[in-house]
Amino acid sequence: MNKIVVVGYGPTAHRLVETLHERGFGGQVTVIGEEPRPAYDRVALTSYLSGTSVEDLTYPVPPGTVTRLGGRVTAIDRAARTVTLADGSAEPYDVLVLATGSAPFVPPVPGAEHAYVYRTIDDLDAIRMAAKDATEGVVVGGGLLGLEAADALRGLGLKTHIVEMSPWLMPRQVDEGGGSVLKSHIEGLGLSVHAGAGVQEIVAGERGVTGLRKPDGTLLDAQIVVFSAGIRPRDELARASGLDVGERGGIAVDAGMRTSDPAIYAIGECALAGGMVYGLVGPCFTMAEVAADRILGGAATFEGADMSTKLKLLGVEVAQFGAMDGALDVTYMDPVAGVYKRLFISDDAQTLLGGICVGDASPYGSLRPFVGKPLPAAPSDLLFTGSGMELDLPDDAQVCSCNNVCAGTVRTAIADKGLTDVPGIKACTRAGSTCGSCVPMLKQLLEKSGVELSKALCEHFTYSRAELYDIVRVRGITTFSELVSAHGQGRGCDICKPAVASILASLHNGHVLDGERAALQDTNDAFLANIQKNGTYSVVPRIPGGEITPDKLIVIGEVARDFGLYTKITGGQRIDLFGARVEQLPQIWRRLVDAGFESGHAYGKALRTVKSCVGSAWCRYGVQDSVGLAIDLELRYRGLRAPHKLKSAVSGCARECAEARSKDFGIIATEQGWNLYVGGNGGFKPRHADLLAADLTTEELIRTIDRFVMFYIRTADRLQRTAAWLESLDGGLDYLRQVIIDDSLGICAELDAQMEHHVATYVDEWQTTIDDPDKLGRFVSFVNAPGVPDPSIVFETERDQIKPVEVAVR
Amino acid sequence: MSGWIPVCGYQGLLPERGVCALVDGRQVAVFRTFDGTVHAIGNLDPFSGAQVLSRGIVGTRQGEPTVASPLHKQVFSLVSGVCLDEPEFSVPVYPIRVEAGLVQVGTGA
Ligand code: SRM
Numbered sequence: 051m052n053k054i055v056v057v058g059y060g061p062t063a064h065r066l067v068e069t070l071h072e073r074g075f076g077g078q079v080t081v082i083g084e085e086p087r088p089a090y091d092r093v094a095l096t097s098y099l100s101g102t103s104v105e106d107l108t109y110p111v112p113p114g115t116v117t118r119l120g121g122r123v124t125a126i127d128r129a130a131r132t133v134t135l136a137d138g139s140a141e142p143y144d145v146l147v148l149a150t151g152s153a154p155f156v157p158p159v160p161g162a163e164h165a166y167v168y169r170t171i172d173d174l175d176a177i178r179m180a181a182k183d184a185t186e187g188v189v190v191g192g193g194l195l196g197l198e199a200a201d202a203l204r205g206l207g208l209k210t211h212i213v214e215m216s217p218w219l220m221p222r223q224v225d226e227g228g229g230s231v232l233k234s235h236i237e238g239l240g241l242s243v244h245a246g247a248g249v250q251e252i253v254a255g256e257r258g259v260t261g262l263r264k265p266d267g268t269l270l271d272a273q274i275v276v277f278s279a280g281i282r283p284r285d286e287l288a289r290a291s292g293l294d295v296g297e298r299g300g301i302a303v304d305a306g307m308r309t310s311d312p313a314i315y316a317i318g319e320c321a322l323a324g325g326m327v328y329g330l331v332g333p334c335f336t337m338a339e340v341a342a343d344r345i346l347g348g349a350a351t352f353e354g355a356d357m358s359t360k361l362k363l364l365g366v367e368v369a370q371f372g373a374m375d376g377a378l379d380v381t382y383m384d385p386v387a388g389v390y391k392r393l394f395i396s397d398d399a400q401t402l403l404g405g406i407c408v409g410d411a412s413p414y415g416s417l418r419p420f421v422g423k424p425l426p427a428a429p430s431d432l433l434f435t436g437s438g439m440e441l442d443l444p445d446d447a448q449v450c451s452c453n454n455v456c457a458g459t460v461r462t463a464i465a466d467k468g469l470t471d472v473p474g475i476k477a478c479t480r481a482g483s484t485c486g487s488c489v490p491m492l493k494q495l496l497e498k499s500g501v502e503l504s505k506a507l508c509e510h511f512t513y514s515r516a517e518l519y520d521i522v523r524v525r526g527i528t529t530f531s532e533l534v535s536a537h538g539q540g541r542g543c544d545i546c547k548p549a550v551a552s553i554l555a556s557l558h559n560g561h562v563l564d565g566e567r568a569a570l571q572d573t574n575d576a577f578l579a580n581i582q583k584n585g586t587y588s589v590v591p592r593i594p595g596g597e598i599t600p601d602k603l604i605v606i607g608e609v610a611r612d613f614g615l616y617t618k619i620t621g622g623q624r625i626d627l628f629g630a631r632v633e634q635l636p637q638i639w640r641r642l643v644d645a646g647f648e649s650g651h652a653y654g655k656a657l658r659t660v661k662s663c664v665g666s667a668w669c670r671y672g673v674q675d676s677v678g679l680a681i682d683l684e685l686r687y688r689g690l691r692a693p694h695k696l697k698s699a700v701s702g703c704a705r706e707c708a709e710a711r712s713k714d715f716g717i718i719a720t721e722q723g724w725n726l727y728v729g730g731n732g733g734f735k736p737r738h739a740d741l742l743a744a745d746l747t748t749e750e751l752i753r754t755i756d757r758f759v760m761f762y763i764r765t766a767d768r769l770q771r772t773a774a775w776l777e778s779l780d781g782g783l784d785y786l787r788q789v790i791i792d793d794s795l796g797i798c799a800e801l802d803a804q805m806e807h808h809v810a811t812y813v814d815e816w817q818t819t820i821d822d823p824d825k826l827g828r829f830v831s832f833v834n835a836p837g838v839p840d841p842s843i844v845f846e847t848e849r850d851q852i853k854p855v856e857v858a859v860r
Numbered sequence: 861m862s863g864w865i866p867v868c869g870y871q872g873l874l875p876e877r878g879v880c881a882l883v884d885g886r887q888v889a890v891f892r893t894f895d896g897t898v899h900a901i902g903n904l905d906p907f908s909g910a911q912v913l914s915r916g917i918v919g920t921r922q923g924e925p926t927v928a929s930p931l932h933k934q935v936f937s938l939v940s941g942v943c944l945d946e947p948e949f950s951v952p953v954y955p956i957r958v959e960a961g962l963v964q965v966g967t968g969a
Pocket residue numbers: 580581582588589590618619620621622623624625626652658659695697712713730731732733734735771
């Protein structure tokens with residue numbers, strides 16, 4: 051068997067192809083999906099309306115996978131083993147996997163054709179368009195998805211009604227008591243809830259929908275109606291090709307996810323496994339993994355799944371785990387605080403059966419793993435104080451329900467692989483990588499396994515970079531020797547020396563080559579240039595914002611020509627000159643400094659460039675002067691030493707030609723001012739920056755960036771870019787806002803003063819170096835033959851420029 | 861025939877910052893550690909083939925004086941020339957002494 055065809059490209063199909071790829075499947079995999087894009091995280095769909103891009107939601111397509119997007123499969127020919135697509139083309143298969151998911155159920159009421167559904171990115175685009183001319187909306191269905199849709203309508207600025215057939219909201223997750231607490235929360239937010247009500251008709255006039263009529267005759271005014279009244283498995287293909295389907299829908303499969311045709315599997319929301327159709331992504335993922343294992347010759351089985359749910363809808367936490375009834379139960383209710391918690395217990399009062407929470411879901415995390423197990427404490431304790439209690443989890447307790455991972459698996463991974471953080475656990479076990487609700491449990495497991503998170507910088511210091519920063523700051527230390535003799539051991543190394551050099555530079559801003567500091571620097575800082583593979587250096591003059599006059603361009607050209615340097619435009623909107631020998635660096639810089647250039651700090655862990663787009667001065671879309679701001683920012687932060695390099699960019703409008711969201715701090719112009727994004731990264735692990743603050747004035751913007759950068763410098767680890775720093779920051783973006791906008795730590799004045807000090811004391815390193823004979827003396831190839839160039843440096847020519855001759859090594 | 865070639869003044873040799881000297885056509889990396897001791901090893905980084913070891917960061921590993929290649933950071937002992945990260949690799953060690961304020965490297969060794 052070598053060709054697998056997958057029909058449907060949703061999260062389940064993605065997990066299947068990803069697993070096949072990870073497990074080294076050698077054959078061909080083709081995925082046919084009806085939507086015009088690869089699979090995306092449907093669970094996070096609603097975040098699309100609040101600004102998450104399609105790209106951020108989209109799962110990566112595993113290498114080697116063939117995708118046919120926008121292609122709907124219309125028939126299966128089981129005898130010929132082919133599927134036919136709507137465009138008439140056919141695709142042969144050896145193994146077929148149906149992952150067609152489900153479709154929203156739209157009840158056959160008059161006017162239903164005018165209603166929207168809430169399942170795909172296209173659905174959301176349609177709703178967003180329609181919302182532009184609407185003031186009121188109705189969501190039919192008060193379940194999990196219905197409330198999510200209602201929240202979305204509210205977010206689009208509509209007065210929103212929820213119509214639910216059952217007597218209370220979320221009947222599948224909460225009981226009547228929980229439902230009434232939930233209702234009061236939701237009404238408190240200004241939504242109207244019509245429980246125990248159905249739909250008579252959707253009333254539409256010439257200009258579209260005008261309202262929804264309830265069976266009792268009352269009319270709810272609305273211009274948008276969204277149906278979210280349940281889902282139906284998409285089993286139509288299977289039905290038409292004679293595969294067994296359930297009475298109430300769903301493609302029947304065995305425990306190995308095989309349908310009644312052994313060459314065809316069905317997985318995800320379209321499958322009927324053990325008599326159940328699962329509407330949550332966790333069990334769907336497990337099915338995908340089981341099918342992948344079977345295809346690869348394994349014997350994995352799907353054993354049913356936990357349907358526990360925890361979510362935060364409209365700001366209200368709702369959770370349900372295990373059974374929804376039991377011989378005994380304990381209820382805690384606080385209508386004032388809007389909290390309802392109920393636990394179900396076996397008749398001997400020994401075993402936990404399940405629970406329901408509204409308004410405070412903390413028992414979910416701590417108690418869900420104990421379902422079916424002896425109660426870890428007295429029920430009343432669990433309900434009243436359970437949230438704060440640290441309970442010892444048995445190894446077979448499931449911690450992550452999305453990915454079906456037990457406490458034991460996490461513990462083993464921590465011990466065997468030496469994991470020290472949550473990202474490590476995610477990568478190794480997948481726990482925590484989907485809805486994230488189990489992350490607090492993962493942290494607890496880490497702590498309990500006695501993982502001593504070593505912060506030691508290297509063998510010379512037992513402190514982290516942030517701790518050293520504080521020691522240097524508080525004790526007023528100014529040299530490495532002072533620091534290492536009082537707070538470390540030995541004489542340092544290539545790890546701690548540059549780190550300390552950077553701390554000293556951030557705090558004192560003296561010349562990086564002054565006194566003992568010169569010996570701390572990496573060769574790049576020591577020669578104020580970047581070392582290349584053959585021991586020569588590159589020269590990068592600063593070109594703020596990427597703006598440069600013709601005269602200055604000519605100077606760069608002349609210098610490069612006269613010294614025979616290789617020139618290249620960099621990815622940072624400036625020009626790099628390569629191939630300079632150490633003794634040439636001062637001569638080159640003399641010429642550049644005379645023409646008004648400064649160091650571009652391409653060699654330092656410091657501000658690199660602030661890229662700009664052309665902005666409102668020339669561009670027909672620009673709404674602000676992006677070049678002007680980029681230059682101001684580059685000049686403000688130039689020379690600032692940091693734990694790692696810092697990059698920035700400014701775009702003149704939302705088209706984002708400067709790629710600001712891939713920067714440590716990126717700015718995008720708005721009609722009202724500037725949006726500030728932080729924590730972006732290109733490079734090894736790309737990350738889009740997060741919106742920190744919107745519509746700032748230039749003054750507010752600069753103050754916020756000042757504090758952001760200074761707080762980063764103060765607390766980040768050695769060689770930790772802002773992206774990784776922000777991800778490791780406890781409390782994340784909200785915490786960052788509290789610190790640098792609301793001044794929750796009371797340090798803003800200090801951060802501001804530090805930045806003012808930097809700006810006031812900045813001087814160009816190259817200018818001071820070429821004026822200082824002592825420093826210049828260092829720029830020789832040979833101490834005993836200052837005029838002699840290093841004879842080992844040789845070049846060949848390629849495309850009319852120099853290039854190092856390759857040397858064979860090792 | 862062995863002899864001593866003066867390469868620079870001891871005072872000009874900054875603690876923990878190397879220099880490179882041409883000795884009999886060979887490139888020698890010369891270091892003065894924090895305690896004042898001098899060391900000489902080959903300047904050629906065996907991993908990159910570039911003559912750069914004199915420009916590495918000087919420090920210690922378990923008390924042993926070291927330099928880290930500025931290109932890919934492999935650490936070499938200043939005493940034995942052995943690469944402490946990959947002991948199959950090493951660089952030559954040269955005799956060195958301070959006489960009358962001058963740093964001298966031994967030849968013909
Ligand atoms: C010259 C340039 C490539 C080019 O020809 O365009 C370049 C060259 C180097 N990059 Fe880069 N990067 C250059 C733009 C970029 C960009 C694009 C950008 O800035 O818009 C990126 C991705 C954006 C980002 O950083 O988020 C980039 C991501 C990296 C990384 C990965 C950083 C990361 O967070 O994963 C490294 C490695 C590192 O810093 O540890 C790196 C490191 C390097 C070093 C310093 C490697 C080294 O140690 O020898 C290269 C030497 C530069 C030199 O000798 O002058 N370079 N590098 C670009 C100089 C831009 C400038 O004018 O300053």
